[in-house]
Amino acid sequence: MGLEQFKNRNVGTQNYVKLDLPHPPKNGWCAFKQVLSRSLKPELFVGLWVALREMINALFRGQMHTTQYPLEKLPISPRYRAIHEMLRLLESGHYRCIGCGLCEKICIANCITMDTRYDENQRKEVSEYTINFGRCIFCGYCAEVCPELAIVHGGRYETASEQRASFSLFEDMLTPIDKLNLQQEYQGFGAISPNADENIKKTPLAY
C-alpha cells in the first residue's frame, strides 16, 4: 500500500453523484405538463407505503433500530481505550507487571503512580499502583510502552462511580484470578500483531 492515496487531500470529491435535475419548464405547455405529472404522481401513497413498510420491517422482520442501552450494549472496537486493565500470565496466574516503571515515566497526564520493592525471592514486585482517572486522558501511551502487555485498555467505558478510588487501584484493574480463562488480549497499540508467529525469526548470531 503506497502513500499516494493518503497524500490525496481531495477527500469526498471522488464519490459525488451529480443529481439529474430536470431543467425548469421553458414555456407554458411544459409548465402545464409538469403540474400534471406532479399532480398525478402517487407520491403521497408511496410515502404511506414506505412508512408502513418500515413498521412491518421493525415489527416482524427484526429490524428495530433501538438498542435498550443499559440492558444491551453495542459492541465496541477491541482497540477502544477505556478504563485500564492489568493482565495476568495465563500459565501461572501471576500478574504480568514487572515493575519497570515505563508507564509511569511516559504518562503525559502524570496520573500513574507506582512503587516497587523486592520480595522474599529478590524478585521485583509491585507494592503500589494507582491510576488517577481524574487526570487520565486515555491516550494509550502506557499500553503502548508496556513491554509485557501487562497494562492494557479495557472496554469499561461507563466511568461513572461514586468514588474515584473504586477503580483506580491495582487490584481493581487486575483480572480476577477466577476469571483468568476469560482474559482477552488487547488489540490496540502495543499488542502482538495477528501474524506474530510468522514474524518470529532466529536471532541472527552469525555476524
Next chain:
Amino acid sequence: MDATILPEVTAAGVIIKAILILAVISAIAGFGTYIERKVLAFMQRRLGPQHVGPYGLLQLAADGIKLFTKEDIIPQHANKIIFMIAPIITAATAFIALAAVPVFPDFTIPFVDVYVPSIASDVNVGILFVLGMMAAGLYGPLLAGMAQSNKWGIIGSARTAVQFLSYEVVTGLSLLAPIMMVGSLSFVDFNNYQSDGTWLVVYQPVAFILFLIAGYAETNRTPFDLLEHEAEIVSGYVTEYSGMRWGMFFIGEYANMITIGVIASVVFLGGYNDFWIFPGWLMILGKIAFSFFFMLWVRAAWPHVRPDQLMWLCWKVLMPLAVINVVITGIVMMIG
C-alpha cells in the same frame, strides 16, 4: 335495519350512555396518546414507550399522574378567566359533539331492564349538530392563544381562525352530497341507507376524500397541524399551558379524532351494519380503529404544509371540488 320496534329510551338509559361515552372516550383518548407514540415509533423503527408496565402500557397512568400533579401555571399578563376556561371549551365541545354520534351498539342492561341507546340523543339534525359543535370547538384554541399574552399563542390562534373557519366550509359542502342522497341529517338514517351493503363511499368517493382532508384540518392533525406546529411556533396556542389544562386540550383533540372517525365510518363506510360474517359492533369498531390508525400513519409519512399552501388547498382546490360534487350529485339525482 329491519322494522323491529326499539324499546323506549328512558332518562336512565341516556344518563348511562352519557357516562359510558365520557368514561370510555376519555380513556380511549388517553390511550390514543400511547397508541400514537407506539405506532409512530414503529414506523420509525423505534420501540416507543417501553418501561412502564408490560410493553409500556401503563405509560398512560404515568402521564396521567404527571399531568394531574403538575403545577397549573397561569401567566402573569394573561387574561386569567379566559385562559382558564379555554381548555374546557375544547374538551367540552368535543364530548358534546359525541352526544349525537352513534358510538357503541344499543343494548339492554339485563335484570334492571334499562335500554341504553346507541346514540345518547338521536336528534334529527345529528350531522348538523356534530359539525356545529366541532366548529364551536375552535373557540378553545382561539381564546387560549389570545388570552395567554404570548406571541406564539397569538400566531397559533390566528392560524386557528384561518384554518378552522376555512375548512368548516369544505366539511359542510363535502357532507352535503351524501346528505342530499340520504335525505336526512340523522346518523341512524345514514346507517339504514347503507344497510343493503353498498357503502356511500362508492357513490361519493370525492366527498369522502374531501371530508377526510377537511377532517384532518379540523382535528389539527399532521398534514395540517399548523396550530401548534412545533418547528415554527413553539407550541402555538398551548405554549403557556401546563398540567391538566394542557391535558384537556389533548383529550379534546383525541376525542375529535374519534368523532371524525365515527362520522367517516357512519356516513361513508357503511356504519354499524353487519358485513358478511362480522357483526355490526365489530365493523364500526374496526372502522373507527382504522380511521384512527390512518391518522397516525399519515402523521408518520407526510410532511406539514405551509399556511399559504393550506389556504390555497382549501379555497382553490377543495371548495370548488366540493361545490362541483354537490352540483353533479344534484343533477344525477334530478335525472335518475
